[in-house]
Amino acid sequence: MNKKEFITSLDTRLQKLTKEERQDILQDFNEHFDIGKEEGKTEEEIAHSLGSPSQIEKELLASYYVEKVESTSSAGNVLKAVWAVIGLSFFNLVIVLGPFIALVSVIVAGWVAGASFVLSPLLFLINLAVFPGTFEFFDMFFSVTLCGLGLLVVIGMLYVTRFATKGLIRYLNYNVNLVKGGMKS
Amino acid sequence: MNIQFKKGALELCVLALLNKQDHYGYELVKKISDQIAISEGSVYPLLRRLKKEEYFTTYLQESQEGPSRKYYQLTDKGKEYLHDLLKEWQYFSEGVNHIIKEGVSNE
Structure with missing residues (x-):
C-alpha cells in the first residue's frame, strides 16, 4: 500500500466523523508519511509499519462512539x-x-x-x-x-x-x- | 493487573517521553517502535484520546526540512497522570520480578 492508498482507505472508513476531525486525523498521518520519506523510507515501508487502516479506524471510532454517548x-x-x-x-x-x-x-x-x-x-x-x-x-x-x-x-x-x-x-x-x-x- | 499492564505500557511510554521534552508524532512513534514491537498506527488514536483527556496540548512548529510538525506538550494534569501510572507500574513490575527471581533461582 502506498501513501495515497492508505490515506484514501482511512478517509473512506472515517466518513462518520465530522469533516474537521477527519481532516485532523488524516493530517497526522500525512505528516507521518512525509517525515518518514524525508528519512529515506518508501511509502510502502511506512504504511506497513503503521498497520492496517481498519484497525486504526476501529480504535478511532470506538473512542468516537463512547464520547458521543457521554454527551447524549x-x-x-x-x-x-x-x-x-x-x-x-x-x-x-x-x-x-x-x-x-x-x-x-x-x-x-x-x-x-x-x-x-x-x-x-x-x-x-x-x-x-x-x-x-x-x-x-x-x-x-x-x-x-x-x-x-x-x-x-x-x-x-x-x-x-x-x-x-x-x-x-x-x-x-x-x-x-x-x-x-x-x-x- | 495484567490488563492494567497492557493498557499502561503504551500510554506510559508516550507520557514518559513527553515528560522530558515536547515531541512531534513521528518522533514519538519512532522512539517507541525502536524499543518495542507496536503497530505504529495505534499511537495516533492513543495520542488523540490522551489529548481529549487534556493530558497534553498540541502546537504546530515549522521545521527546516519541510512541512510544519504537530508537537505534543504535557500538561500539569498529564504529569499527575504520569506519576500515578508510574507508581502502578513500579508496584507491578517489582511484584513480577520478585516472583520470577524466586521461581527461577529455585530451579
Whole structure:
C-alpha cells in the first residue's frame, strides 16, 4: 500500500466523523508519511509499519462512539458504542458483551415488572367486564396496592437505568483504553 | 493487573517521553517502535484520546526540512497522570520480578 492508498482507505472508513476531525486525523498521518520519506523510507515501508487502516479506524471510532454517548446517552447511541468497543478485539467481545447482556436483562426485567404492577388495576377491570359476577374486594385492593408498588418500582428503575448507563459508559471508556494498547500480539 | 499492564505500557511510554521534552508524532512513534514491537498506527488514536483527556496540548512548529510538525506538550494534569501510572507500574513490575527471581533461582 502506498501513501495515497492508505490515506484514501482511512478517509473512506472515517466518513462518520465530522469533516474537521477527519481532516485532523488524516493530517497526522500525512505528516507521518512525509517525515518518514524525508528519512529515506518508501511509502510502502511506512504504511506497513503503521498497520492496517481498519484497525486504526476501529480504535478511532470506538473512542468516537463512547464520547458521543457521554454527551447524549440515547438507547441507539449506547448500542452503537457497545458494538464499537466489542469490535475492537475478541477480548472485548468477551468482557463487554457478557456484562452488557446481564445489565440490559436486569433493567428490562425491572421495567416489565414495574409496568405490569402499575397496570394491574386495569387487568382487574377487564376481568370484571368479561366476568361481571366475579367482583372480589380482595382482588381490587390487591391490584390497587400493586399499582402503588409498581409506581415506586418505576421511579426506582428510572434511577437504576440512569446510574447503569453512567456505569456502562465508564466501563466502555476503560475498555477503549486497555485494548491491547497497540501491542502487536 | 495484567490488563492494567497492557493498557499502561503504551500510554506510559508516550507520557514518559513527553515528560522530558515536547515531541512531534513521528518522533514519538519512532522512539517507541525502536524499543518495542507496536503497530505504529495505534499511537495516533492513543495520542488523540490522551489529548481529549487534556493530558497534553498540541502546537504546530515549522521545521527546516519541510512541512510544519504537530508537537505534543504535557500538561500539569498529564504529569499527575504520569506519576500515578508510574507508581502502578513500579508496584507491578517489582511484584513480577520478585516472583520470577524466586521461581527461577529455585530451579
